[in-house]
Amino acid sequence: MSISAIDTTASSRLDRRFAAVRAENRAALVTYITAGDPGYDASLATFLGMADAGADVIELGMPFTDPMADGLAIQHATQRALKAGQTMDRTLAMVSEFRKRDQDTPIVLMGYYNPIYRRGVSRFLEQASEAGVDGLIVVDLPPEHDDELCVPASEAGISFIRLATPTTDSERLPGVLANTSGFLYYVSSNGVTGGAAPTAEKVEAEVGRIREHTDIPVAVGFGIRTAEQAARIGRFSDGVVVGSALIDLQANAETPEQGTQAVHALTRELADALKTARQ
């Protein structure tokens, strides 16, 4: 039973992609990179090659000076990106570039509210739509503030993807699911990005609980770093999100080019693991 106040789900790119992946009896690979890390060109190269490497959905982080919900990997990526001169215009330009080549892979922008608020919600949504953005994840906008961005985004045809966490009890869940479209991002552990992953059994039980309330795809993230972990979670979830592990590869590479290659290599590994996870 899903409670959806606004029906924008009429076949969006996200819906089509999750349906296609479901038909292949596997979980979608959702990858995260921070836009502009370590610099614009390298980040764009990583981003443009991501779908070919096997990502089904790509989350592109909008850098913010105060990433309160992120661990060290994404904090540092954010700082590198800002230092290299990343701006919202450049992040949107990356999406436009991507769309010139790829009409099918959904792009989700992820970040914090202030850079969007400062730009102006309607201006931002207009530009994001034009660039080809499919969804938004804004960490510091709980359902209590749906009128700020969630509702206007849905009206503009952009999915607002909500996070659910272990603290989201059954009483809160319907409110969290209302107005959510595209998919639900289940944050598998309380904490910041890059933290430890809980056991797959625990996550499976939680995903089961969420599915009692909704038909929307449930992707699981936080703490998933390896192909093995991804496969374990991918057995029961509709999507697996990997971020910090990719960021670390980019950060630890000797050159930005090697970083891009390493990110694509892990993406391939993760994608392969998900293809066979349910066999």
Added chain:
Amino acid sequence: MSQTTATPSLRQGPDAKGFFGDFGGRFVAETLMPLILHLQREYEAAKQDPAFAEELAGLSADYVGRQSPLYFAERLTEQLGGAKIYLKREDLMHTGAHKINNALGQVLLARRMGKQRIIAETGAGMHGVATATVAARFGLDCVIYMGSTDIHRQQPNVQRMQLLGAKVVPVTAGDGTLKDAMNEALRDWVTNVDDTFYIIGTVAGPHPYPQLVRDFQSIIGQETRVQLQEKEGRLPDSLVACIGGGSNAMGLFHPFLDEESVEIIGVEAAGEGLETPRHAASLKGGLPGVLHGNRTFLLQDEEGQIGDAHSISAGLDYPGIGPEHAWLHDIKRAEYVAATDQEALDAFKMLCRLEGIIPALESSHALAEVIKRAPGLPKDHLMVVNLSGRGDKDMATVTHHLADELGLNPDGE
């Protein structure tokens, strides 16, 4: 909007969603939402519970030392030659600043909620010390996040916190000041939601923090009202307080918001000057935005990236301001001005020499405004200044800036 006969009270906020006008709210990650709603319910229940009020009042009197004196600063008044100046002596309270009023109230809430672990952010270290103090008093684990720059400039407070049994965690992100400490405390909180209570140190953060911190600090204004009535038989004409996040100011101002005759003045830190990028005046030099759980005025660029604040006083070194102040600024009920590092140092010196009181550098910003304003006012103008804390913690900073001028000699000769 047309003015009707009965002006609505300005003391009713926030609304159900935590807003004061456009400002405030609960802009936090989903992990924290259930906890914040729980806190709000517990706080509402505590407010109705006479036992809670009784315990708070008892400890405020016997442990904190309330009420704090309202002191007529005779020589300062004489020297400035205008308004009659009273100092509200929060510097005399246990741990040396107003911060204990809030820390005590919140630790009692933490106990009601059965939390065993306390975390806090601190800038000047006064809130950290107050929190470590109440945690020790109730036998709770305590972790304090403090920027590395602030650890360096407020050493005595770091040692006090450690002595009280708290773990002080240095934060090196950003400029290593209050904003960064708050980010890190929020990260700890989302990771340890089950057993941890976050004692926020000022009237900022997500609803209900701005409200409950204000309520716990309002004892300052309530006492002032009674004390001035006893001494002068009337209301003050003006109130002056410094603003970091705005808790000592809100505490003094709130009980007077509906008294139209009372002028309310908040003093932000102008650092090296409002015309430079090195200041901490979020109302005078910032724009509305969303950070740390609330919408308020923030130092930021056109991309919405948060700027680094600067002030000689660690406790004012924050790029935001509590949402209720943002609203009072917006509706023009209060006036917000700024004082530079140098003006604060001059005021610091003046209070030492004229009144035998060493004020905190934060409070010295309020005194700097008094020095500008009082001479132009009539002698029957009653001005109350919140002396929010004492300056022992600032000796290193002050010695560095004023050694020669004050004849401070490291060898004590």
